[in-house]
Amino acid sequence: MTHEFKNIIKEYLIAKNANLKCVLATVVDLDGSSYRRPGVRMLIREDNIMIGAVSGGCVEKEVLFQAQSVFKKQIPKLMTYDGRYRLGCEGILYLLLEPFSPSKSLIADFNTVIENRSFFELTTSYKKEYGDLKGFGTFIHLDDKSYTFNENTREQLEALIFKQIMSPCQRLLLIGGEHDTVQLAQFGLNMGWEVTVAVTPKEDKTKADFPGINALLNCEPEDFPVKIIDANTAVLLMTHSYVKDLKYLMVLKNSNPAYLGVLGPAKRREKLLSELLEHDMDIEMEFIENIHGPAGLDIGAITPQEIAISILAEILTVIRKTDPMMLKDKLKEIHH
Numbered sequence: 001m002t003h004e005f006k007n008i009i010k011e012y013l014i015a016k017n018a019n020l021k022c023v024l025a026t027v028v029d030l031d032g033s034s035y036r037r038p039g040v041r042m043l044i045r046e047d048n049i050m051i052g053a054v055s056g057g058c059v060e061k062e063v064l065f066q067a068q069s070v071f072k073k074q075i076p077k078l079m080t081y082d083g084r085y086r087l088g089c090e091g092i093l094y095l096l097l098e099p100f101s102p103s104k105s106l107i108a109d110f111n112t113v114i115e116n117r118s119f120f121e122l123t124t125s126y127k128k129e130y131g132d133l134k135g136f137g138t139f140i141h142l143d144d145k146s147y148t149f150n151e152n153t154r155e156q157l158e159a160l161i162f163k164q165i166m167s168p169c170q171r172l173l174l175i176g177g178e179h180d181t182v183q184l185a186q187f188g189l190n191m192g193w194e195v196t197v198a199v200t201p202k203e204d205k206t207k208a209d210f211p212g213i214n215a216l217l218n219c220e221p222e223d224f225p226v227k228i229i230d231a232n233t234a235v236l237l238m239t240h241s242y243v244k245d246l247k248y249l250m251v252l253k254n255s256n257p258a259y260l261g262v263l264g265p266a267k268r269r270e271k272l273l274s275e276l277l278e279h280d281m282d283i284e285m286e287f288i289e290n291i292h293g294p295a296g297l298d299i300g301a302i303t304p305q306e307i308a309i310s311i312l313a314e315i316l317t318v319i320r321k322t323d324p325m326m327l328k329d330k331l332k333e334i335h336h
Contacts, residue, residue, distance in 0.1 A: 001039060002166045003192035004052055005122075006114060008043045009107060011051040012100060020046040023067045024100035024149060026138065027054050028126045028162040032091030039164045043100065046071055055081075059093060070097045074152070075132045096126045098137040099150040106140065106147040113142050117168035117230060125159040168232045169194045170319070173257075175224075175248055176238035177205040180263075183304040184236065185210050187312055198224065200244070221247035226255050234259035234315045236295060242268065249276050249291075253283050259318045261295030261311060269293035297324055 008024070015022050023044045030038050042052035042060070044067045050060055059081050066079040076098040102110075113120050121141040127133060137153035139146050172188040174181050177199035188195045189212045198217040199205045207216040217225065221244060229235060235257045237245050245262060249272065252260065262269055273288055296310035297317070317324050 001041075001164075002114075003169045003194075005041060005166065006169065007192075008041060008051060009102070009110060011043055011045075012102065013107070015043075015045045016101075021071055022046070022100040023070045023097050024138070025054060025063050025067065026096050026098075026124055026162070027093055028096050028124050029094035029128060029160070030091055031094075038162060044097075054093070054095065059095075063095060063097070066095075067097050069132075070099060073132070074099050074150075075134050076136045076153075077132050078126055078128070078130055078136075080130055094126070094128055096124055096133070096136065096138075098153070101150050102140075103147065106142070109142040109145055109147075110140070114169070117171075117232070118143065119168065120166050122164045122166060124162045124164075125156040126162065127159060168230065170258075171196060171230075171233040172315075173198065173229065173233055173235045174238060175236065176240060176244075177203045177209065178238065178240055180304045180307065181238055182210055184238070184308045184311065185213050187305075187308045189213070191312065196228075221251055224248065224251045226251055229255040229257050231256065231258055233257045234319065235261070236311065237262045242272070246272055246275055250279060253280065253287055259315045260291050261314070262291060262293035263295055265294060292318070 012022055024041060025044060026041045027036065027038045036053070036055055040054050042050055042054050042063065044050050044064060048064060050064060053060060054063065062081055063079070066077065070077050076096060079095050079097060081093040081095070110120075122138055123141070124138040125136045127136070135152060135154040136156055136159065138149050139153070140149070171194045172184070173196045174184055175198045177197060181197060185195045185197060195213045196215045196217060197210050197213050198219070200220055201218055205216070205218070207213060210216065229252070235252065237248055239245055239248070240263070253276070262272065269291070273291065277283060277288070292314060295314060296307060297314045299306070299310050299313065301307045301310040313324065
């Protein structure tokens with residue numbers, strides 16, 4: 001959810017430039033089940049524009065109504081939403097609404113943490129009591145510094161605390177510049193992921209060929225900056241060139257991405273891995289075993305868009321450590 005909070009900061013700056021006050025709504029607790037879990041946030045602007053969502057769309061109007069008193073009094077407030085009689089989800093949501101006016105120093109340090117792909121922490125104090133909660137609110141811990149979202153927030157000795165460790169934004173690294181890369185990039189961006197595309201100079205591609213991506217790497221496989229790959233990076237080899245894929249695998253062998261996929265049939269994968277082992281007999285078998293090829297889940301995908309969904313679905317199952325199945329067949333709770 002780091003990408004959602006990143007967007008909230010971005011939208012806050014737009015509102016600030018328009019001299020509009022903002023309120024931050026955070027789901028801090030839940031009794032029962034709900035469409036989204038504690039930790040989701042949305043920004044409410046003084047002109048009633050809402051950024052983000054705390055549910056599938058049912059709760060937002062009530063949040064907007066409850067936020068009006070926070071705009072007026074500038075005092076945080078705990079609201080509840082009982083979905084047992086109004087929603088398909090049988091749960092009670094507890095949301096803290098707090099004035100949101102982060103300082104310039106907070107925003108500068110936050111941007112540095114995002115750029116460095118570092119972890120940060122959010123801790124929100126609250127009580128499960130409807131009404132004003134003066135002095136309650138959120139602390140954000142960025143490296144060795146702590147900030148609040150408004151100057152009136154204080155440490156609360158007798159309060160419930162919702163703590164959230166925020167990991168770096170999920171990154172999707174697509175190696176190859178063909179038409180299917182454009183499709184995968186768009187789907188990844190729509191999921192809120194940071195998307196980087198890697199091509200070679202001979203492909204004659206520019207960032208404009210992949211609308212919306214965060215970065216374009218233009219280098220030969222042997223010069224690929226493998227150090228940019230971290231535990232929150234999913235990598236997909238999709239050059240449509242056997243020779244290029246092999247060269248990239250030789251470079252990637254010492255990396256440890258969250259996911260590594262290769263396009264193409266199983267026979268092509270086996271040939272790639274066999275040749276890779278011939279080039280380097282000391283390569284870690286764990287690296288070999290963690291290569292997903294053909295990339296994607298078997299959902300009957302045919303079109304480039306459907307194949308993109310299949311691949312992203314597999315990436316999610318790997319990074320979330322789940323076994324794909326139809327939810328109607330799941331005996332436990334969805335978010336068990």
